[in-house]
Amino acid sequence: MRFAAVIVCAMLALPCARAAEGVALTPPMGWNSWDCYGTTVTETEVKANADYMAEHLKSHGWQYVVVDIQWSEPNAQAHGYRPGAELAMDNYGRLIPAVNRFPSSANGHGFRPLADYVHGLGLKFGIHIMRGIPRRAVKANLPVLGTHVRAAAIADTGSMCPWNDDMYGVDLTRDGAQDYYDSLLKLYADWGVDYIKADDIARPAHRAEIAALHQAIRKTGRPIVLSLSPGPAMVQDVGFLQDNANLWRISDDFWDDWQALRLNFILMSIWSGVGRPGAWPDADMLPLGRIGLRAERGDNRMTRFTHDEQRTLMSLWSIAQSPLMFGGDLPSNDEFTLGLISNDEVLAVDQQGRHGGAFAEGGDSVVWTADAPEGHAKYVAVFNVGDKEAIDIRVDWRSLKLPEKCSLRDLWAHQDLGTISGGHTFHVAPHAAGLYAVRGAQD
Secondary structure, eight states: OBOOOOOOOGGGGSOOGGGGGTSOSSOOEEEESHHHHTTOOOHHHHHHHHHHIIIIIGGGTOOEEEEOSOTTOTTOOSSSOOTTOOOOBOTTSOBOOOTTTOGGGTTTTTTHHHHHHHHHTTOEEEEEEESSEEHHHHHHTOBOTTSSOBHHHHEETTOOOSSOOSEEEEOTTSTTHHHHHHHHHHHHHHHTOOEEEEESSBTTBOHHHHHHHHHHHHHHTSOOEEEEOSSOOOGGGHHHHHHHOSEEESSSOOOSOHHHHHHHHHHHHHTTTOOBTTBEEEOOOBOOSEEOSSOSSSOSEEOSSOHHHHHHHHHHHHHTTOOEEEOSOGGGOOHHHHHHHOOHHHHHHHHHOEEEEEEEEETTEEEEEEEOSSSSEEEEEEEEOOSSOOEEEEEEGGGGTOOSEEEEEETTTTEEEEEEESEEEEEEOTTOEEEEEEEEOOO
């Protein structure tokens, strides 16, 4: 085996400013509407997924319910965006929910009633936003709340998203620009928002607007997770990202394709060990269960990942301490899918592990490790990324800096494999994985 390259930055030893704000102390776990409903999700569908989470997943640590892109678009369509869409908006250029899709938002209530519903289930509520200010607000030159400035004065009309034409960037060097972001976050805090996925902002890193969002969140006094998309983010931005966001995407949109999963091994290896309380590299959503109902990519289907590939995905995301954001329609889950995301021993690797990263690889063999909470213990994930045949992967306890004798537990199977001297050889099928806890044994 050859040891995988791991990028180490001196700045990573510094404490994370975001941890002090009390959110995302462990990688957030939740549901997002994008993989199943794209731009078209409705209030009824959000509630159905929240209900399922509360009944089946809340006890396992899942808590965020996130409405993805274009919730302000009354005529949203599957498989893409409508150019020049007439987005619902208030008198200050702030997008509001489309009433035909979110009826409880009528009469100026916004997302408050839906957030209250989610909170009533003991869960947390999130929304997607695009960087900047709506182009239609700029065209109408609407006022910025609390200022004498109007939208056209703060818009950067040369800064546009390449794949969606809803917004212009905001020029933070201009008077009223920070006030606009402050007005957005005041509205979201009034609605009871707990999580914001900000898009068209991380690739490249629009630092001024990221910092503006961060400052605006702090001014609300409300604990709100800030997640940045899309990726891949750049490693040289890591210090800035840690100080100004809770999550940042390290990959482009991830779908149910083995080659995309194989690429994420590389991307996640680059970010090995960077995650810490309050700030986590994000490998993107989990396209599991029933997806594509009205999505951007593909048609109504159960995930194309095989069962082995789904365990590989969950093992990799967990050992890397990536956020876990489920993309499928939760009420459509089959028994396998529910079991996949309710395995407390696997989820503990994601939530309690530390410094997860690539450890060794060679040929089709990949090994990742993470520190377990107790001393003289490691989490170990073994992967066969080959396409043709099962392979044996040897892991020696000494290489993990563990005692000669260790107990071994299979976390997927909830099975103790006994006390083993020296190390263990794992037999792994193609595209499959194993996830284990290795603990020093008492003599």
